[in-house]
Amino acid sequence: MVIVIMGDEAKNSSTATEDVSQLNQDELIMAQQRQIEKEISETIPLVGDLENILLLEHEYSNDDVYQEKVKNLAKKYKSIRRTRPDGNCFFRAFSFAYIERLLDKKEDFDAFYKKTAKSKDDLVELGFQQFTVEDFYDTYLDVLKRVGDIAEVEGAKTELHSLFNDQGYSDYMVVYLRLLTSGQLQKEKDFYSCFIEGHTTVEDFCHQEVEPMYKESDHIHIIAACAALGTGVRVVYMDRGTGKAVTEHDLPEGCVPSVHLLYRPGHYDILYPI
């Protein structure tokens, strides 16, 4: 059943008057949340510039556990690129980092372009509204074409970076990857249904947790997104847990990762190996 959160809360309260005050309360909370989100987005770029990995130490100047972990991280990774923490960070980081990497190898890029060019029909077949899917698809391909047409690799990467910092294009890239991920989940729903908790069907999960913007990503999103693009990602976990080393997870297991992401509770940034 796809019902908004507010509906659920309203359902739980017992009288009509409570419902109204509950709704008003929710309104206020949501308004405040939107304000906070707006403030965040004004300070952090959608996809940041390359930074030296050791700069992370400054964030944790009073925290020995993290400092140790950053030093460990620096043995394998030379730089980091931050992304805006708006709930889309996984999709944005993954999309950007994967395309950026593909630009290094012309054949891989062309193969990916061809694969993506065929992806729209699958989505329409799954029941997505044709003309809106087309809208996102066209922009996605347009971005790929614009960066692919630039012969010089560094120039192409700069163009990609600037497109990913243009809210219009950047969000469209996120939406299309969300749709591809949703499509992948629905195509292989027998497999993925085992990993879904608290939702009745894969379709409902997709409508509530994958397709809407600003919904954060979990393991299942990452695995499905990787499967949809035909690649793998290494997620490096860094939290205040014991142990000096950071934990690494390759998704899907045993893949050769093309993208490295740093995960700190609630957020993904892009890592660049040495």
Add this chain to the structure above:
Amino acid sequence: MSLESKYNLKSPGVKRLMREACELAEPTEEYHACPLEDNLFEWHFTVKGPPSTEFEGGYYHGRILLPSQYPMQPPNIILLTPNGRFEVNKKICLSISGHHPESWQPSWSIRTALLALIAFMPVPSSGTIGSLDYTEEERKILARKSRNWECSICGKIVDKLSTVKTPELTQEESNLIKQIALKAEEEVHRKEVTNSNTENSNDSEDTLRQRVVTNISHSNVELHASTVDPKDADSSNQNGVWNAVIAILISAIVLLILRRIFFYKCLSLYIYILIY
């Protein structure tokens, strides 16, 4: 169109709205919407009252305000024609409009929003923001009056729709209407609890069902299947109350019997002692 020179056509949001304007350019028998001449981010729409409801025969006109981040953020809908269901000149609360942004999906469109609005009209309002609880009679009168209503920008709205059949719904749109129907079911049940005016709500429940049935016959089964749930939950709740009442009654009777027995025992004991 003068709009084309005014906006950055390279911006995906602008391109999207241009596309939607083309998509919706031809009025259908159920709805019509188009951007204002000088503002791509404000549209005016007309929808026909859903058949076999108190809104039948009514024509309802309103504004759609698109946020600058559209389609990442949902459109806002404002009704202008008095209708007895939604307050006029106020952003209204649909599960897919601006008041609940977390349920909006960028792959939905203005058309989806209009279909949801039509489907939502016969659903009882139960105190949500911008909702009105007019009686069926009052709504019927407003529906009749709406035929003469005029928009200061668009003119007479009764001429805005055509006789062209509405394009068939996509899977996504049918699902969306199902969701709203489901939401309605829950609200119907809440209504039953708070006041006993069930006849009215059942009416709209039926019409909603009819709507879904005519659009997609196979989903009928699913809809019914999922509507059983809340009813079951409700009846089991009521059973629980009855059980409690019965338990209290039984224990009261047992207590009385025990007291009686005990009283007689005491009495006989007293007599026994008295005699000996």
